[in-house]
Amino acid sequence: MGASDWHYHVPYQEDLGAALEELRQRVFLAGDYYWVRGDDRLSEDERRPRPSTLDELWADEWTQHSGTHSILDVFHVQREDEVPEICAVRPVTAEEARRAAGTDRLTRDHLPAIQDLARERWYGRCAVLHDDRGTPREIYFWGWSGD
Incomplete structure (x- = not known):
């Protein structure tokens, strides 16, 4: 299948870890991810329903x-x-922000300049994005993953 890029915007909060965990829960509950055991190319015997928890998802060897x-x-x-x-x-x-975008107060307009900061598969990046007055408004998460 190859790797896929992904990107998300979430409202700003000071705790980036909490923002990531809330986003992960939202994506999981929405089913907005590739579930290898649900792939149409699998036989009926190999298919499984989506897991009900993140722990169950990551306990699956195929997902790992x-x-x-x-x-x-x-x-x-x-x-x-x-x-x-x-x-x-x-x-x-x-x-990194100054080198890529010429400022350390990134906005959505700077996203094309920072995209290449996430080059490696199985790694993610995040950036706090500001409004026109320089106030933090959102967090942008992006990266590449999957095989």
């Missing part, structure tokens, strides 16, 4: 290998000073 091609494939937000870790989200640093 293929992923969900969504935000569900990343599990936590790293601190800026941590070494990038697979299945995690790293915030865009002020230095």
Whole structure:
């Protein structure tokens, strides 16, 4: 199948980890992810209904290998000073923002400039986006995952 890109906008909150967890719950409950065991190419014997919890989803070996091609494939937000870790989200640093977009107060207009900051499969990024007055308004999560 190959990797898929994904991107989401959520209302701003100071706790990026809480924002990620709320987003993951929303995506899971909406069923807005690839469920490998529901693929039409599988035989009836191999198909399974969607899991009822995230723990059940990730207990499935096929999901562990293929992923969900969504935000569900990343599990936590790293601190800026941590070494990038697979299945995690790293915030865009002020230095990265200035280098890519010429400012550390990113807006939606800057998204094309920062897209390439998420280049690796199974990694996510996030950026706080501001309004015209410089007030944080939303968090943008994006990345690549899945096999």
